[in-house]
Amino acid sequence: MTGHHPPVADWATDFDHADPVWAADPFPIWDEIRASECPVAHSTRYGGVWLPTSHEDVSAIAYDTDNFTSRSVVVTEGRPIAEAPQGIAPPISSDPPFHHGARRLLLPAFSPKAVDLLEPFTRAFCHELLDSVAGKPVVDGAVDYAQHIPVQVIAKMLGLPLEDGDLFRRFVHNILESVDAPLEQRFEYFIELDTYLTARVEEHLDTPKDDLITFLVNAEMDGEPLNPEHIGGTIVLLLVAGIDTTWSAIGASLFHLASNEADRQRLVAEPELLPMAIEEFLRAYAPVTMARLVKDDFEFNGCPMKKNEWVLLPFPSANRDPAFFEQADEVVIDREINRHSAFGLGIHRCVGSNLARMEMRVALEVWLERYSEFTLDDPSAVTWSGGQVRGPRRLPLRVS
């Protein structure tokens, strides 16, 4: 936690998603707001933020690209310099109609069939990680395992040095978790990332390879090459968005299985249930809260939203809405009806969702193959990330 802000006084009127209380356990906060007379909360922090909590409200805003812009999707003190419709990191930060073409460029590389080809590489890497901690009685499911997997896979896809993982994790922490840092400091974070990636893009221009960076520098949209801001922004997106999200989802799944013996035993006995259980982990522990900016003054369900106020889209809260899910606050690993929105809803559905699911399945298969029994070594030692991506950052697991 960075803790640049004063503690929250009242969650209904002064909430802050960077507060340590939110990071540790946001569910009671969302449940209380959702059940109240005012299920869309407002805070004056960050220059004004709204927080819808029901599935109905979160999805309505996700679908409404007329009144809400995506030109920045990370809530901070400032407002983005990058203009709509391209935004800072296309296509996640793009609005229609630009969004459609920018997104279609990326989709084939993340299709189920393309992702399948990365499975053997991912599986071998997961085994390698567990080989390196073999014999230890306590393994950290986040530090020793989950955090490395998506970094390795996306670095391979982009064509970035596989050994730069620690650097990428620092970029991600700075951008997505230090959201309450002063603007000057956030600016420095971006400069560092931009300098690194500019050098890598130049290397690819000199020596083209069979990877996504080479693809982007050669790509065309409407018959024109992509502008440098588009190329750079998309690389930032693919690097940053693919890492701590999936790391969080793998870690949260391990956290659940370490704390719930019956579910763990059942998955070991019935491995064919794993894909269904993964969907339930995605529902119950959805890592990502998205955000929008209000385009112009606009009333949403009686809430007077002002131009350039933020709106958080807490998909994990929508996923716990009892009006939409039966037994919403329970983890049911063989849940049959599961229209969860862990990957968002509408035109901004996570472009990497197939990749994330493959990484989760392989990571959990390999883990359960090695360790059929494991528990939390010390529940009080588990820590969770704050901001808009929530998952375990320390997860000591006793494996023998």
Place this chain on the structure above:
Amino acid sequence: MRVRVDSEKCQGHNRCYSLAPELFDVDDYGDAHELNDGIVPPELEAKARLAIANCPEFAISIVDDA
């Protein structure tokens, strides 16, 4: 039974393809479509219902339940 994917609503979550690949396919852009004109043989009806119940966008519907 016959099912149909509404291509306006489909956002490429690929849940139907993953749960019932006998009934649905996806293209390179993740857009899903029904196979075999959407006709669901009786032995696959449970799978079709599962695919419908797991589409986050409510994009799949039963057009003929006979």
